[in-house]
Structures are given as structure tokens and as C-alpha cells.
Amino acid sequence: MYSTTLPHSCYIPCKPKKLDKTRTSHKGKNNKKVSLFRAIMRRFIHTTVRRNSAQTTLKDTLKKLVPQRRIEFQKLRQELQNVQLPNNELTVGSILGGMRGCQLLYWQSSTLDPIKGIKFWGYTIQECQELLPGPEDSSNIFYPEAMFWLLLTGEIPTKKQVNSLIQQWNTIVISNSSVETSYLPEEVNSIMNSLPATMHPMTQFSIGVGTLSYFSKFRDNYSRGVNNKLTMWEDAFDDVMTLIAFLPSLASKIYRRITNQCNKKEVCKFDPSGDWAQNLTSMMGLLSKERNKTTKEDKDDTKEITNLIRLYTGLHVDHEGGNVSAHTTHLVGSALSDPMLSYSAGLLGLAGPLHGLAAQDVVKFLLQTQKQVENTKDETQVEDYLWSVLNNHHVIPGYGHAVLRREDPRFSAMLDFVNQRSEQFKDDPNVNLMLLLSRVAPRVLGEWGKCKNPHPNVDSASGVLFYHYGMKELDFITVIFGCSRAMGPCAQLVWDRIYGLPIERPKSVDFNYLKKFSKL
Numbered sequence: 378m379y380s381t382t383l384p385h386s387c388y389i390p391c392k393p394k395k396l397d398k399t400r401t402s403h404k405g406k407n408n409k410k411v412s413l414f415r416a417i418m419r420r421f422i423h424t425t426v427r428r429n430s431a432q433t434t435l436k437d438t439l440k441k442l443v444p445q446r447r448i449e450f451q452k453l454r455q456e457l458q459n460v461q462l463p464n465n466e467l468t469v470g471s472i473l474g475g476m477r478g479c480q481l482l483y484w485q486s487s488t489l490d491p492i493k494g495i496k497f498w499g500y501t502i503q504e505c506q507e508l509l510p511g512p513e514d515s516s517n518i519f520y521p522e523a524m525f526w527l528l529l530t531g532e533i534p535t536k537k538q539v540n541s542l543i544q545q546w547n548t549i550v551i552s553n554s555s556v557e558t559s560y561l562p563e564e565v566n567s568i569m570n571s572l573p574a575t576m577h578p579m580t581q582f583s584i585g586v587g588t589l590s591y592f593s594k595f596r597d598n599y600s601r602g603v604n605n606k607l608t609m610w611e612d613a614f615d616d617v618m619t620l621i622a623f624l625p626s627l628a629s630k631i632y633r634r635i636t637n638q639c640n641k642k643e644v645c646k647f648d649p650s651g652d653w654a655q656n657l658t659s660m661m662g663l664l665s666k667e668r669n670k671t672t673k674e675d676k677d678d679t680k681e682i683t684n685l686i687r688l689y690t691g692l693h694v695d696h697e698g699g700n701v702s703a704h705t706t707h708l709v710g711s712a713l714s715d716p717m718l719s720y721s722a723g724l725l726g727l728a729g730p731l732h733g734l735a736a737q738d739v740v741k742f743l744l745q746t747q748k749q750v751e752n753t754k755d756e757t758q759v760e761d762y763l764w765s766v767l768n769n770h771h772v773i774p775g776y777g778h779a780v781l782r783r784e785d786p787r788f789s790a791m792l793d794f795v796n797q798r799s800e801q802f803k804d805d806p807n808v809n810l811m812l813l814l815s816r817v818a819p820r821v822l823g824e825w826g827k828c829k830n831p832h833p834n835v836d837s838a839s840g841v842l843f844y845h846y847g848m849k850e851l852d853f854i855t856v857i858f859g860c861s862r863a864m865g866p867c868a869q870l871v872w873d874r875i876y877g878l879p880i881e882r883p884k885s886v887d888f889n890y891l892k893k894f895s896k897l
């Protein structure tokens with residue numbers, strides 16, 4: 378009766394009392410005893426049934442189904458790879474293969490060529506570096522504000538226009554009053570304070586951005602019936618401005634919480650005339666004397682880390698519409714969720730290790746390689762280590778791409794940053810390992826042959842540079858990515874509402890439908 382396969386903790390030794398037949402006939406005086414006996418039996422049967430059903434939990438049931446279903450699915454996938462479904466230009470291979478290469482989305486501000494990489498309204502990264510306004514004393518660095526102007530309008534802004542946007546992001550109107558964006562509104566601040574500081578920074582970030590929805594004009598005006606299909610883009614625009622303007626405060630709040638610097642006022646320095654990336658760098662406390670020593674080189678570092686954040690946040694803004702963070706933002710926005718909710722969802726996609734989280738994983742990987750490989754200057758030893766990673770069915774973070782088929786030009790731009798400062802970086806073992814990997818990994822991945830693009834993507838070079846300048850909290854790195862990525866998808870949200878694009882709702886197919894096309 379008791380299953381011996383039950384886990385020990387489920388086995389409750391409870392023997393049924395023997396049924397005394399003689400007593401059952403004594404009605405009347407033995408009535409009480411009989412009903413007590415029946416109750417005990419009912420209870421016994423009930424517990425036994427429950428115990429037996431514990432043998433087949435939902436997960437156990439699923440586990441039994443997995444091997445066979447996997448085989449069937451793989452067979453069907455292989456057989457129908459090139460089959461086009463009726464009234465559908467897509468093949469089954471595309472539907473089951475992450476829709477790679479299918480043109481399914483409208484995206485305005487950037488396009489991605491597999492070989493040439495990203496272009497923002499037709500401008501290459503190099504052209505943006507030449508044309509977009511930036512600090513006078515730094516070549517190849519532009520203000521992210523200038524990039525946002527380009528993303529939203531398709532026009533290269535003048536210096537004056539960029540300055541006006543810098544001012545606008547430093548003082549923003551919420552709840553009908555003008556506030557400096559140096560501190561978070563109390564409604565958001567208190568939510569952030571209630572989160573465990575050990576919660577992953579990307580989770581905190583998404584919650585913070587979602588909480589900003591409290592101030593959404595779009596949401597408020599929609600619920601009161603104030604805006605309509607023709608005017609709601611203006612509320613979307615105002616929300617996007619509020620959202621982006623508060624990102625430096627929000628990100629630095631998270632950073633200061635995880636580094637226990639919350640009560641140090643000198644850390645959170647906000648310059649009311651400073652640019653967005655400068656305030657982000659400064660408010661995180663990356664420029665504080667405690668984190669950076671005070672030698673002459675360290676003063677140069679202060680300028681350089683600000684420029685690194687400007688370059689990084691200027692380059693990560695957008696990567697056409699199909700990447701997970703952009704696509705999610707667009708999808709959620711299509712239900713007319715406000716821009717804060719939409720981007721909060723986008724950030725949760727960016728937090729995945731195959732997407733934005735690879736930025737932190739790359740640094741973890743570099744540090745792990747330093748520990749595992751005796752001499753990380755020796756290409757053969759590093760190569761052997763990479764083979765062991767692949768043979769253990771792990772990915773090499775920072776390599777490969779769903780669309781790109783050459784080295785990511787954003788990676789090249791980060792590398793130029795390093796090469797232009799070779800003196801600063803020449804003795805950094807992690808930067809040197811990153812450079813060595815960029816030669817060795819493509820060779821190994823190419824020989825391995827599974828991965829369609831063996832070259833480095835943008836995440837390969839970025840985190841290690843933050844690490845160089847003192848950001849040792851690896852889990853935080855993707856938050857900076859998230860500050861930047863807000864710009865492209867949010868610019869698109871405004872245009873989605875200008876054009877009145879509909880709710881996104883593709884059709885799905887099930888296994889049985891696909892099976893109709895199978896000969897198996």
C-alpha cells in the first residue's frame with residue numbers, strides 16, 4: 378500500500394487499524410464506535426490517496442514527457458525546416474528558429490547590416506563621432522544627448538540644440554512642478570530603499586523605471602480620457618524625457634546602495650549644467666577620491682572615465698528593432714502601456730545573459746580565465762581553456778551575434794578608445810587578456826564551426842574598461858547599458874504613437890498544426 382519509491386519525508390508510518398467485523402453488527406450501543414471507526418477509515422483512505430498521488434507530481438509527469446517530445450519536435454523541425462506554411466511567407470525553420478533574418482518590424486532610427494554593422498539614420502559610428510557635438514577637448518566623443526536628438530529627429534543637432542537638451546534633462550516638469558533631476562522623487566526613492574541591496578541591480582533598475590510610471594502623463598491622461606490617438610504622442614514624448622532624465626539618479630542610487638555609499642553626500646555630485654553622462658558618472662561616485670587615488674594620472678582618469686561613459690552610452694542606444702530589449706519595449710508599448718512600463722519590460726530582457734547581461738559575464742569570464750589559466754599571455758594555454766569551455770557546453774560571452782557576421786563596429790570603437798590611451802591600459806592584465814581573446818576566440822569558434830559569427834560583439838570590451846576605472850561591482854555593469862538603451866526604443870515609442878501603429882499581435886501555430894505538413 379505504501380510506495381517504497383516515496384521520498385522519505387513523504388512516508389508517514391500510519392498503519393490502518395484492523396477491521397473488527399463483529400462490532401459492525403452491534404447497532405445502537407456501538408453506534409458511536411462505528412462512526413468513529415468510519416471517520417478513521419475515511420481519513421486513512423484520504424491520506425493514502427494523497428500519498429500515492431505524490432508519486433506523480435506535475436514536474437514528474439512533465440519529466441516523463443520530455444525525452445519523447447524533444448525527439449518528436451526535433452524531427453519535425455528538421456523535416457519542415459524549409460517548408461512554407463499556407464498563406465505565410467515564413468518557413469517553419471524561421472518560426473522555430475527565433476525568426477532570424479525575417480523582416481517583421483518597423484524601426485525608424487537605426488538599421489543593422491550583418492557586415493557593416495549599425496547605422497543611426499544612415500550614419501555610421503565613425504560619422505556620428507565626426508558630426509555629433511561633444512566636449513571641445515575630446516575627439517571621437519559625442520554627447521548622448523546629441524545621439525538622442527538624431528535618433529528622434531533624423532537630424533544632426535547643433536551645439537546649441539544639444540545644450541538646450543542638456544538643460545532640459547537636468548530640470549524636468551513632473552506633477553506640474555519643475556524639479557531638478559539630481560534626486561529621485563520620494564515615491565520612487567522609498568520603493569528603491571525598500572528593495573534588498575543584494576537584489577540584482579538590473580531587477581532593481583527595472584522596478585525603479587516601472588515605478589516612475591507613477592508620474593506618467595501618458596497613463597494619467599489616457600485614464601482620464603484627456604489624450605486621444607492624435608495627441609497621445611506628445612504625452613509619450615514628455616514621459617520619455619522624464620524617464621531618460623531620471624536615469625542617472627536612478628542608476629547611481631542603485632550603485633550607491635550596492636556599494637554602501639548612500640549616506641556619503643560628496644559622492645552624489647550633480648552639476649546642474651553638466652551633461653547626462655557626466656552626471657551619471659559623477660553621481661555614481663566613480664569620480665570620488667575614495668574610489669580613485671589622487672595622483673596626476675588619476676585626475677586624467679576622471680576625465681577619461683567620463684568620456685568612456687559618454688562614448689559607451691552614446692553607442693549602446695539602439696541596434697535596430699529586433700533585439701530583445703528594443704523589441705520588448707515596442708511590444709509592450711503597442712498595448713498602450715506607458716513608456717515607463719514599456720521600458721521597464723525592455724530592461725528585463727536586457728538583463729538576460731544572451732543579451733545585455735553578457736557585458737557583466739565577459740568580465741567574470743576574464744577574471745575566471747585569469748584564475749584557471751597559468752599564463753594568460755600564452756595564446757596556446759588560453760586557446761586550450763576556450764576549448765574546455767566549449768566542450769563543457771558553455772558559451773564564450775562577448776562572442777557571436779544573432780545578426781552581425783563580422784566584428785561589431787561598436788567593439789572596434791571601444792578598442793579605439795583603448796588604443797588611443799595605450800599608455801594607460803598597457804599594464805592592465807584584464808584589458809590585455811580581452812585583447813588576446815579577441816585574436817584567439819574567433820579562431821577557436823571558427824574551428825568549432827557551430828557559431829555563425831565567431832567575432833567579438835560589443836559586450837567584449839566594455840565592462841573590462843569600467844573595471845579598469847574602479848567599477849568592481851560586476852553585476853552593475855548592465856545597468857549602464859540600460860541607461861543608454863533607453864534612448865533608441867523610447868524614441869521609437871514616440872514615433873509608434875505618432876504613426877498610430879497598432880497593437881502587436883502575431884499568430885502562433887501549435888504542434889498538431891505543424892504535424893499536418895509532416896510525412897513522418
Ligand SMILES: CC(=O)SCCNC(=O)CCNC(=O)[C@H](O)C(C)(C)COP(=O)(O)OP(=O)(O)OC[C@H]1O[C@@H](n2cnc3c(N)ncnc32)[C@H](O)[C@@H]1OP(=O)(O)O
Binds near residue numbers: 733767776834
Ligand atoms: C548586446 C548584445 O546583446 S550582443 C550579444 C551578447 N551575448 C553574448 O555575448 C553571449 C554569447 N553569444 C551567444 O550566446 C550567441 O552568439 C547569441 C545569443 C549572441 C546569438 O545566438 P544565435 O543567433 O543563436 O547564434 P548562432 O546561430 O551562431 O548559434 C549557433 C550555435 O552556436 C552557439 N554559439 C553562438 N555563440 C556562441 C558563443 N559565443 N559561445 C559558444 N557557443 C556559441 C549557440 O549557442 C548555438 O548552439 P546550439 O545550436 O547548441 O543552440
Ligand SMILES: O=C([O-])CC(=O)C(=O)O
Binds near residue numbers: 699700
Ligand atoms: O542586436 C542584437 O540582437 C543584440 C545587440 O547587439 C544589441 O541589442 O545591442
